[in-house]
Every structure is written in C-alpha cells, then in structure tokens.
Amino acid sequence: MLSFLEPLIEIEPKFQQIIDTYGLPTITTRPSGFIALSQLILEQQVSMASAKACYDKIENYLNGFTPKLILEASDEVLKKCGVSRQKISYLKNLAFTIQQNHMDLESFQYKTEQEVFNELIQLKGIGKWTAQVYLMFCLQKKDIFPIGDIAIQHSMRELFNLETLEEMENHAENWKPFRSLATYLLWHHYLKKRNR
Template sequence: MIHDLSKILQLEPKFQEIIDTYGNPTITIRASGFIALSQLILEQQVSIASAKACYDKIENYLNGFTPQLILQTSDEELKACGVSRQKISYIKNLARSIEKNKIDLESFHSKTETEVYNELIQLKGIGKWTAQVYLMFCLQKKDVFPIGDIAVQHTMRELFQTESLEEMELHATNWKPYRSLATYLLWHHYLKKRNR
C-alpha cells in the first residue's frame, strides 16, 4: 500500500505536509480470518491491551481458537475469561456462520471492498467500523474510508475545514481509489501531533 504514496500525494498536496512534518505513516498488517474478526469484536469500545488479555485468556483456556472450540464452550466459561455476554453472542454467531458456510472468509481476498463490507455488516455485532478496519488491516484493501472514526473526523476538520460527515465523504472522493492510504495519513497526523 505504501508504494501508492506518490499517487495519493498527486491527488492531495496536503498529505505531503504530513509526511514532511512526521515522516511516512506506519501501515499495520494483521492476519485475516476467524481469529482476526473475533479480536476486532473483542476490541470494540475497550483498549487494545484489555482485548488482547481477554483473547489470550480464551486461547489458553481452550488451547486454541477455532469456530468449533468456541461453539463447544459454554457462555459461562467464556464469561470467566472476561468476555461480555454481548460479545460472546457476537463471536458465537460468527463461528456458527462459518461452520454453516453462511460466510466464507477465505473468499474475501478475491472480492471487492463493497462486496466484503456488505457481507460483514450482515453479521450481528459487526458494524461499519469493524468491517472497515478488517478490510484495511486484515485484507489490505486499498479504497476504504472509515468516516465513523473520531480521529479521521477530527483531522478532516483540522486540515480540510470540512464540518459535516457529508462534506468529509465528498472531499474523500478525491482520493479514490487510495482512500485507505489517505486514512493512514490522517491517523498518522492525528497521533503524531499528540505524541502518541
């Protein structure tokens, strides 16, 4: 994705200012599949560290992390690993969908951003943000713009004087088909400016 940098810089000169000030953004790559999606569910509304601790507990307890193992485990056992009832239902629903072939995560690599996004948000507990983060980090899809992300909104207001989400979306159409890279640059600016 980083090799598309020159292309996005041609489309948006302001991104050059970010690179001149803070250097190139870090592109995070995560594995794809059931574990990755389950981890994203665990990360909803909590810190990455506490979600990781929770995942590690489950994996150690079950000696693995597969749809079959999750479905064989009682809600009480998962709750003892620190998972909320709501997230247990989401992860079990995902496991069931995979087991019943309602969703084929392997097929996502050859599908478009829109196709994958539409399949993912059909699943209970996977909203827009989770689907978009999965597309960006796990599948390395190039044209994803997570408008619901607070850091993205904040940086869009600051750099492009866009106020409404509609204005932001409209401005971001200028960055097609490299909106994922644009998002990494917006995050990069947001975090570096705050010394994170």
C-alpha cells in the same frame, strides 16, 4: 501501499505536509480469518490491551481459538475470560456462521471491497467500522475510508476545516482509489500530533 503515495499527494498536497512534519506512517497488517474478526469484535469499545488480554485468556483456557471451540465453550467460561454477554453472542454467531459454511472468509480475497463489506455487515456485531478495519488491515484493500472513526473526523476538521460527515465523505471522494492510504496518513497525523 506506500507505493501509491505519489499519485495521492498529487491529488492532495496536504498529505506531503503530514509526511514532512511526522515522517511516513507505519502500515501494519493483520492475518485474515476467524481469529482476526473475533479480535476485532473483542476490541470494540475497549482498549487494545484489554482486548488482547481477553483474547489470550480465551485461547489459553480453551487451548486454541476455533469456531468449534468457541461454540462448545459455555457462556460462563467466556464470561470468566472477560467477554461481555453481548460480545459472547457476537462471537458465537460468527463461529456458527463460519462452521456452517454460511460465509467463506477465504473467498474475500477475490471479491470487491463492496461485496466483502456487504457480507460482513450482515453479521451480528460487525458494524461498518469493524468491516472497514478488516478490509484495510486484514485484506489490504486499497480504497477504504472509515468515516465513523473519531480520529479520522478530528484530522479532517484540523486539516481541511470540514465539519459534517457528509462534507468529509465528499472531500474524500477526491482520493479514490487510494482512500486506505489517505486514512493511514490521517491516523498518523492524529497520533503524532498528540504524541501517541
């Protein structure tokens, strides 16, 4: 994705300032599939460490992490592993959808960003932000801009003096088709500026 830096910087020179100040961002990827989506559900509104501990407990207790194992696990077992009642329903719904072949995660590689996004947000517990993060990290889609992310909003205010989400989204239109890379640079700015 960093190969798109030059054309993006031509469009938006401020990104060069981020690189000059903080260096290049590290662009991490995650495997795609049922486990990745389940982990994103577990990560909602909690720390990464807490979500990882929760996932590890489930995997250890069930001796694996598959749609079949999640559907067979009782709510009590999942609760003991630290999963909230709401997230249990999200995980079971996702597992059921996959097991019944109502959604083919493998096919996402061949679909457009919009097609995948539209499918994902039909699932209970998968909102815009979760779908966009899956598209960026798991499918490496190139033109995603998760405007609901608080760090992105902070960086847009700091760097471009934009206040409303509408202004931010309109400004980001200029960065097409490299908005995922722009997002990584905005996160990089946000974290480095705050020594994280």
